[in-house]
Amino acid sequence: MATFRSLWRGFGEALSGVVSNSVMSVASISTVALTLLVLAGFLLAAVNLSHVAGVIESQIQLRVYLDANAAEEDVRQLEAQIAGQPGVVGYRYVSKEEALERLRGYLGEDQDLLEGVEELNPLPASFEISVLRPDLVERVAYELQGRPGVDKVSYSAEVVRRLLEVTNVLRLGGMTLALLLTGVTVFLIANTIRITVFARREEIAIMKLVGATDWYIRWPFLLEGVLLGLAGAAVAALAIAFTYRWLLDMFYDRLPFLPLVTPQPLLQKLSLVLLGLGALVGVVGSQISVRRLLQV
Amino acid sequence: MATFRSLWRGFGEALSGVVSNSVMSVASISTVALTLLVLAGFLLAAVNLSHVAGVIESQIQLRVYLDANAAEEDVRQLEAQIAGQPGVVGYRYVSKEEALERLRGYLGEDQDLLEGVEELNPLPASFEISVLRPDLVERVAYELQGRPGVDKVSYSAEVVRRLLEVTNVLRLGGMTLALLLTGVTVFLIANTIRITVFARREEIAIMKLVGATDWYIRWPFLLEGVLLGLAGAAVAALAIAFTYRWLLDMFYDRLPFLPLVTPQPLLQKLSLVLLGLGALVGVVGSQISVRRLLQV
Amino acid sequence: MFQLDSVTKVYPNKVVALSGVSLTIRRGEFVFLVGPSGAGKSTLVKLLYREELPTRGNILFEGRSITRLRRSQVPYLRRRVGVVFQDCKLLPHKTAEANVAFALEVTGAGAREIRRRVPAVLELVGLADKARAYPHELSGGEQQRVALARAIVNNPAVVIADEPTGNLDPQTAWEIVGLLEEINRRGRTVIMATHAKAIVNAMNRRVVALSRGRIYRDDASGVYDDGYL
Amino acid sequence: MFQLDSVTKVYPNKVVALSGVSLTIRRGEFVFLVGPSGAGKSTLVKLLYREELPTRGNILFEGRSITRLRRSQVPYLRRRVGVVFQDCKLLPHKTAEANVAFALEVTGAGAREIRRRVPAVLELVGLADKARAYPHELSGGEQQRVALARAIVNNPAVVIADEPTGNLDPQTAWEIVGLLEEINRRGRTVIMATHAKAIVNAMNRRVVALSRGRIYRDDASGVYDDGYL
């Protein structure tokens, strides 16, 4: 009973702490909000970058050239085999005619070069295959090599390697930065809450002199830290939600080809992360400094 | 004399303020350092992104195809004219043979298509011209069109347009973000310094009661703010210098083709910016709260 | 109740505030602590509720050593000792009422008990009408009386008052001393550091006189005496 | 020197601390301000150096209205009025010495003058050996004497002392009052709010007695009188 009562007391104390130190509280809350906002913005950017990288990777293809005189039956069997390969996310049949069309596209202004070749059309038909990840390309190529109807399998090993490198660096860099920024955020917020608690060190000293136990003193400060952290996180979550939707609209108008992540499940998860971080940091920040002040 | 003396007094007061409020000072300095570090990291990323975008743009080319039977004299005159165009940053003569080689490169695995064409080599010789900015491409093309020896001038209007859009968005976005982040940094630091000043409101009240003028009270707090700001900025500048050099090394090993900005003049300028921002924010942060406390 | 055995207190800045003080205070006594400014009265008092630890010597409270008390036990010592601090030490963000209630709350007292005892004790020190005022809205003497109310609300075994009448007019001071006497009559130990010569002389109780950190005189029924060094 | 014309002070929480107080204090007077705890002595004093503004009525200092003083002029008023605050109000991060020096520095005094006067005035209040101590390292009475030293170091036209002897033993208290008398003899006005009956009675100076925010008695050579309401 006594414990329950003093838990409850904590809420009143914490609220009145927030109110009666309003200048400090506003400063803490806005620090929490701003730092979390920056963190959230960065996380969203990282998620989107990673998504874009994923889409680019998913466009990684290999090409199976068909024998000029492959039997229709062979082609149909080959198609089934391609569809059955693990890691294949899509494939498409490219006829001889389509291949010629594409070559025209490649050459751009140098079309004249094709004069005389067009009637012959020496280009083979092919299957274009998209695989899930660049590291699967070689495996799939190896599997299809030498099947009936297959002339040869081609893919640009160099391009794949380089793309892999770039996206890996992007992902690794993004994750490292996100982690670092989370650390910075936690530190900044904890700093602010520590200062506000520190500014009340005389109060803590008095409480101790009147016979309060350490835990009795800590509990309201802990709650106060949580309140400040949550308030800041809520502000940040709201702000980022509006901003992200607005940015999506803007990007969609200007760069419609960029494959950005849709807001819904993403923002929800992000809000939870922000609230969790805010609360955590409030607890840690206030407890570290209260502990230190209690030592005295 | 009296003013000079009280200016001087400010330094002592400011230093002893930093020392005697050591917990708060450490918190302020580390907040300044961390936020400026994040800002600096972002600025460096933006500068490099912009640099990379610039390099990509500088690879924007137009191509002047030469008449199959252009006189050597005409070609030499044309070369001089190209070199004289404003906005042209480089050009290169591509012979018929080189053009054929390149086509082979384009086609990759589809080489067989060139059989029989090779002896003829219907490809024309050309000048490849690099211009400073994508928006100059059309002007240069217009100028060279129809000169003696020129068959036609070609460039990919679509690619240029899109590249322009992407790099513009990157630049604009980067600048906006950098500005926003600067704002956030300023706010966070000012907040921290405000809290530390606010925690000393009783001192300020006492100083007023003893007959100190507003300016007399403000001056040491102003200096203290500057000291805190500069200290934090110095820490940030050192940290970012080491980190950037280390990152450059790492990137150079892994992604040697990325054209990153060399550290020297860049880091020097950045340090100045950081120190300036730190000092500014120290002044603003302390003065805002001192002013408010003086109003009472 | 308290036994001090050649206690010496040297502050970090090398000031010797007490040197070789031995003193026994029995349960139910009323003791005045007198002596010139800076004699060491507050220091002695701070040792009793363990705000400070002695540099040398030992202090027993009810037979147990205060100096060797575990950290976690300190709050329970402090609840048995009600203190009126020389500088009041009220919580600035709490009303007079809430300041007094706080000393009860920390002991885990129930809401009903708090509602009953806090107004009663504020009435006792003559501040019923200031219950809702914050410390900065109180006069010097009013703050001192809130501090006294907080010290006694708990019904502690010992009341230690460091200069509790310094900011009070003689009449109010007498009322406060009467209150302490009443508390003492109910069996509580009272220790009062004071400069109020008239009160000390009239009460005719035990007087411990300090000077320069030493006990200069200890009379079972003494008077205030200006003749110390 | 000071002229109060039916001054009323109502605090934001509706407490009427002074109501219709009219009072003239002439240059060179020595005035005791007495009255029970909460009578309004500190409030009256705060009006004189403009820590508080009156709700109604007017206050003149040397013929000029304090209430209508421009904000930028307030520091110059406060430099002419040395105040010993009831709660001392020392700067916590400055030594005793530096606290006293601060009051000189704000007036733009030179380093040489500061070096000369600060030790002298600390000597005067008997604290030469505590010059380097911080306020939290001083006893209650020592803090009060530092506050007094700060109030007089400036050689101000008026010294206002709000309960300057509350934490002092009788002997030290007499020394301090003697100091104020000496200052008064040199032509300065002295206003002292106090509860020290013995001192007021022995000094035989003007006594203004307040009770519940009103002037209850104003005798040119009065005594401390417990007979107020």
Ligand SMILES: Nc1ncnc2c1ncn2[C@@H]1O[C@H](COP(=O)(O)OP(=O)(O)OP(=O)(O)O)[C@@H](O)[C@H]1O
């Ligand atoms: N925290 C401290 N650090 C250093 N010195 C201190 C500290 N507290 C007190 N002193 C010194 O110890 C001596 C005794 O101080 P104490 O407060 O015990 O005196 P006191 O008898 O209570 O005096 P008063 O009647 O003026 O309150 C004084 O000289 C004082 O300056």
Ligand SMILES: Nc1ncnc2c1ncn2[C@@H]1O[C@H](COP(=O)(O)OP(=O)(O)OP(=O)(O)O)[C@@H](O)[C@H]1O
């Ligand atoms: N800032 C304030 N806000 C509200 N009420 C106040 C404030 N300051 C003082 N009071 C009230 O005004 C009345 C007069 O207070 P004041 O401090 O002038 O008394 P005092 O005569 O100095 O008493 P003491 O001898 O106890 O110091 C008291 O009832 C007090 O509670």
Ligand SMILES: [Mg+2]
């Ligand atoms: Mg004392």
Ligand SMILES: [Mg+2]
């Ligand atoms: Mg008063």
